[in-house]
Structures are given as C-alpha cells and as structure tokens.
Amino acid sequence: MAAALLMSMLIDLHLTTSYPGVDLRDKVVGSRSLLAGRSLYYDPWRPGDPEELADPMLPPGTSLTRFTGTPFQALLTAPLAPWPFRSTRLLWFVLQYALLIGAVWMVVKVYGSSEEQRTMVMAAVLVVILASRPWHLHVERGQVYVLAMALMAGLFAGVARKRDLLAGVLAAALVLLKPTYGLIALPLVVQATRRLWIGGIGFLLVMAGVFALIPDGLRSWVEYGEAMKVWSSQPGMGEPPVTGPADYSYPAVIEGITDMQAIHPMEFEDGSALSILSGLGKPVGAGVAWALFAAFLLGVLLLTARKLRRLRPSDLLLLGFCCWSVLMMLLPTPRFDYQVVQWVAPMAVVLLTYPKRPFAWNVMAVFAAALIIGAWEVLPVDTLLAEAIMLLLIGALLWERMQAPPDLGPLAR
Numbered sequence: 001m002a003a004a005l006l007m008s009m010l011i012d013l014h015l016t017t018s019y020p021g022v023d024l025r026d027k028v029v030g031s032r033s034l035l036a037g038r039s040l041y042y043d044p045w046r047p048g049d050p051e052e053l054a055d056p057m058l059p060p061g062t063s064l065t066r067f068t069g070t071p072f073q074a075l076l077t078a079p080l081a082p083w084p085f086r087s088t089r090l091l092w093f094v095l096q097y098a099l100l101i102g103a104v105w106m107v108v109k110v111y112g113s114s115e116e117q118r119t120m121v122m123a124a125v126l127v128v129i130l131a132s133r134p135w136h137l138h139v140e141r142g143q144v145y146v147l148a149m150a151l152m153a154g155l156f157a158g159v160a161r162k163r164d165l166l167a168g169v170l171a172a173a174l175v176l177l178k179p180t181y182g183l184i185a186l187p188l189v190v191q192a193t194r195r196l197w198i199g200g201i202g203f204l205l206v207m208a209g210v211f212a213l214i215p216d217g218l219r220s221w222v223e224y225g226e227a228m229k230v231w232s233s234q235p236g237m238g239e240p241p242v243t244g245p246a247d248y249s250y251p252a253v254i255e256g257i258t259d260m261q262a263i264h265p266m267e268f269e270d271g272s273a274l275s276i277l278s279g280l281g282k283p284v285g286a287g288v289a290w291a292l293f294a295a296f297l298l299g300v301l302l303l304t305a306r307k308l309r310r311l312r313p314s315d316l317l318l319l320g321f322c323c324w325s326v327l328m329m330l331l332p333t334p335r336f337d338y339q340v341v342q343w344v345a346p347m348a349v350v351l352l353t354y355p356k357r358p359f360a361w362n363v364m365a366v367f368a369a370a371l372i373i374g375a376w377e378v379l380p381v382d383t384l385l386a387e388a389i390m391l392l393l394i395g396a397l398l399w400e401r402m403q404a405p406p407d408l409g410p411l412a413r
Helices: 002-018 022-035 071-076 085-111 115-130 133-141 145-160 164-177 179-191 194-213 217-232 273-279 286-304 313-330 337-353 359-373 382-403
Strands: none
Touching (some): 002 085, 002 115, 002 133, 022 071, 022 085, 022 133, 071 194, 071 217, 085 115, 085 133, 115 133, 115 337, 115 359, 133 337, 145 179, 145 313, 164 179, 164 194, 179 313, 194 217, 273 313, 286 313, 313 337, 313 382, 337 382, 359 382
C-alpha cells in the first residue's frame, strides 16, 4: 500500500504542477464570487473585471459561468479562494489525498472487527482507487467529488457510532452540496431518531443564517435552480448561449499562468447510460430518465418496504446510495468517470460489514476493481460497467440480509 500511495502521489504531483486544473478553476472562481457578493452563475468575467475571476474555459460572451455546484459547495471551497491559483492547485492536491485517506481510515476504524481486517480493506480500497485513471483525472482536473465521498464516510461512521446528531448534520450537508444526494439518506427515515432530525434541520437553519449574512447569499440559491434549468436544456456537453458581445479575449497570463486551458490528454468516459444513447443518435429526454427511475424506485419499494427495519442503519445508507447511483446513471447529462471516487466509502463499508461473502461475489468484485483500474480499456464504458456490477453485488448482500432475522450485532440500533 505504501508503494502504491507513493507512486500515485508522484504521478499526481506531476499532473498538478504541469496542468492548471481546469475544473478547479470554476470552483475557485465560484467561491471568490460568493465572497464578493457577485453572482456565481450569471456574471461571467468581462474585460475590466479582476483576473482572479477569469475562467478562459468559458467562451467569451456566454450568459452563464461554468460553476454548476451549489452555493454550499462554493462555501466549502471558500478557504481556497484567497490563495494565488498556482498555490491553490498544490493546496487542493494535498487536501484531496487527506480527504481520501482520512475517509477510508475513518470507515475502517469504525466498522473493522480486527486490525488485520482493517489493514486489508484499507489497502485494497486505496490501491484500487489510487491505481485508477479516474483518480488521476480527478486530481489533474481539480475535481471536488472527494468532498462528497468524505461526507458520506462521516455519515456512515456517524450512524454506526449512534452519533445521530452528527449524522443529521452530515446528511443535511450532503443535501446542500447536491440536492440529489438526499436520496442516500432517505432510507434512514424508517429508523430516524429525534436527534437525527434535530441535527439535520438545525444545520439547515444555521446555513440559512450564514447565507443571509453573505451579500446576495440567499439569492444565489434561487439562481442555482434557474441556472441548472438552463444547463439541463443543453444537449450533451453543450455550452450556455452567447448573449453578449464576444469581441474580446482573455488575458494571455492569468495569475501567473500562461495556459489556463491546458489539460492532460488522458482518455475518459461519460458514464451516463442515456447520454450513451444520445451519442449513438438516439437522444432520450430527462422525462424518460425520471420515468425509468420512478419505475425502478417503485420496484425497490415493493420488494423492500416490509423488510427495511431488518437492516442496520449502514445498510439503509447503502440502499440509498444504490438508488442514487441508478438515478445518476440514468440522467442524460455528462457523468465523467472521475466521479467513481464516490464509491470508496460505501465499498469499504460493504467489505467490512459483510465478511462472509460467496466466492463468486469476490470474483465479480475483483473484476469490477480491474475495470476501474483500466485492465480492459478496449471497452468504452469500463467504469459504468464496474458500477453496474457493484450495484448488483451490494444489492445481493442487502437482499440476503433482509431475508435473515433482525441483526442484533454491535452496529445495530
């Protein structure tokens, strides 16, 4: 594990220092805009604006910025905003590794039954993700999915330790980070305690107060919904419409960086099932995606409704994570494979809480890991196939547990 960690860090340090991090740029610009009381979504850089707000990946004259996160995401990344962007790249490189390793360590510490099991699971999970192209792409682009994964890890740890107040806070934080993450915590409702509700609702109220103190902070949430409607109407990887004069160019040097648009030419995939159909000339609208998901959710409810109380809180979160993953796979919007880091904490929980797995299950899990690493790159959707396999593997274990008598183990309520 130490060798894999060192090799991965050397590769990612090279990527961090050689490329500007095009996806981190819009996140930092969004945080700077939030702190300055400027619209995160409807006020892209124009000549005369500070260079700290320039994002050359956005064509001149467009109506929207490239920032598509929530205002809460901008608030979480606000500590990165004051630094020169080159320093921000290095800082985020360190933080990504800290969040990844810290999240896995927290899960194995809470769920592991022995030191040997903890060591084996932590090594397996970290080696797979660190050896994968999606992780290196995540670091090179400067993505922030590792933030969501760390919050998930905290939520899993919170319910296992019966820290319901903390679990409520983390569940609310996930919803604020991206509203669809609410699906992950939704099954917890069947076992929700008063302290969990207090934690969640209390955190939402605190955040409402925080955004009320930020200039136009509450307005930014209204703009978020409006901007996402515009983005969702764009086909594939479309750009927002050009509504202003485009007869200008960005500065040649921005914050000391001469090529802010440079990216590593590593291959990546779009893991949206319906986006694949659109790419094949068979476009599918969002309405079809939501209808398919509603049918899937109805099927899950019919199969599990009377058996949910047999599951541990961690199993309920795994069920929610599976439902959320299906939704993300179905939506006809780009879904690049660097998002696979979000599977790290849930899969670590599975490996720790289901020690007696069938041999065939382990074989398929190894195959999924190999796909994520990139052992069969002849396939155009390695990561999507790996995710589908992991969904089936988790579903099989959850179904088996629902058929068994209620679990009265140390992690049960």
